[in-house]
Amino acid sequence: MEPLIFRNGRDISIQGIVLDVIREEVRSPIHFPEYKETKKYTEVPLNKIICGDAIEVMQAMPSDCVDLVVTSPPYDELRNYNGYAFDFEGMAKGLFRVIKKGGVLVWVVGDKINKGNRSFTSFKQALFFQSLGFNAHDVMIYRKKNTPFMRSNAYTNCYEFMFVFSKGSPKVFNPLKTKTVRQGQEMLPFNKKADGINKKTKGELKPEKTLTNIWDYAVGYGGSTSDKIAFQHTAIFPEKLAEDHILSWTKAGDVVFDPMCGSGTTCKMAAINKRHYIGCDISKEYVELTRKRLKYFNL
Numbered sequence: 001m002e003p004l005i006f007r008n009g010r011d012i013s014i015q016g017i018v019l020d021v022i023r024e025e026v027r028s029p030i031h032f033p034e035y036k037e038t039k040k041y042t043e044v045p046l047n048k049i050i051c052g053d054a055i056e057v058m059q060a061m062p063s064d065c066v067d068l069v070v071t072s073p074p075y076d077e078l079r080n081y082n083g084y085a086f087d088f089e090g091m092a093k094g095l096f097r098v099i100k101k102g103g104v105l106v107w108v109v110g111d112k113i114n115k116g117n118r119s120f121t122s123f124k125q126a127l128f129f130q131s132l133g134f135n136a137h138d139v140m141i142y143r144k145k146n147t148p149f150m151r152s153n154a155y156t157n158c159y160e161f162m163f164v165f166s167k168g169s170p171k172v173f174n175p176l177k178t179k180t181v182r183q184g185q186e187m188l189p190f191n192k193k194a195d196g197i198n199k200k201t202k203g204e205l206k207p208e209k210t211l212t213n214i215w216d217y218a219v220g221y222g223g224s225t226s227d228k229i230a231f232q233h234t235a236i237f238p239e240k241l242a243e244d245h246i247l248s249w250t251k252a253g254d255v256v257f258d259p260m261c262g263s264g265t266t267c268k269m270a271a272i273n274k275r276h277y278i279g280c281d282i283s284k285e286y287v288e289l290t291r292k293r294l295k296y297f298n299l
């Protein structure tokens with residue numbers, strides 16, 4: 001049977017015969033918003049970290065006010081947050097509304113592997129985004145350089161997807177570059193001319209080239225970040241990942257939003273790179289963690 005999911009605070013009654021009771025395993029306590037900060041914003045809540053359900057927070061935000069979203073959902077953890085259900089479709093629709101035309105959504109997600117069977121939640125979500133009208137601009141890979149070896153009958157899983165969606169065509173693209181292997185060296189390529197004779201042409205190899213869509217990052221302390229405080233959250237992505245997307249898809253002064261900001265990685269990198277940020281998380285603890293982290297760097 002599919003899981004039955006109920007929002008916090010809603011009364012339910014289920015009728016029938018009890019066959020078995022499966023208890024929730026004990027998890028570290030995550031507190032849900034004892035207080036609600038969500039109110040209808042008269043202005044875009046720039047440079048704020050908001051505690052609340054992102055769906056409600058987005059409902060309070062005007063349409064077309066965000067240039068870039070870089071975020072990572074609590075994938076396949078439907079019951080991980082004290083029974084709180086992650087309403088993916090509500091989240092996706094809210095994102096489509098608040099992102100500007102030409103704006104970009106980077107959705108960082110992996111699949112849970114249950115008894116050797118991948119959930120494909122990532123693909124299902126990607127197809128849903130596309131069905132809403134998002135343009136599937138790219139399917140990028142976030143490869144983790146130092147993934148611990150996993151003993152199983154499959155290869156060690158070392159990546160997550162970075163689905164890049166845009167509303168129309170991205171209005172900003174600043175391609176990141178990398179140095180070429182033989183940068184600046186003289187090249188003597190053969191140019192085949194119409195007469196079929198190979199002629200040598202002189203020139204220099206380009207010193208740099210545009211990156212591919214597979215990006216490698218070290219993870220863990222010193223890799224994802226050197227902010228010890230960030231590791232109070234168990235599922236952070238690397239600062240550099242957030243920064244690379246911010247530099248690729250926005251310009252200074254643009255608005256970068258993370259609706260599930262966790263430890264505040266996206267917000268920190270947006271502020272460092274002179275973009276406005278908006279952060280939101282349903283957990284009061286994570287909101288406080290993000291605020292502390294930003295304050296420490298005077299951001």
Ligand SMILES: C[S@@+](CC[C@H](N)C(=O)[O-])C[C@H]1O[C@@H](n2cnc3c(N)ncnc32)[C@H](O)[C@@H]1O
Pocket residue numbers: 052053054055071072073074075081086087233235236237238259260261262263264265266280281282283286
């Ligand atoms: C994978 S973590 C994000 C980590 C973040 N990228 C970082 O680097 O710290 C997902 C976050 O989503 C938050 N979350 C889950 N459901 C939410 C909702 N409906 N609204 C806002 N935040 C939510 C969780 O509390 C969790 O912190």
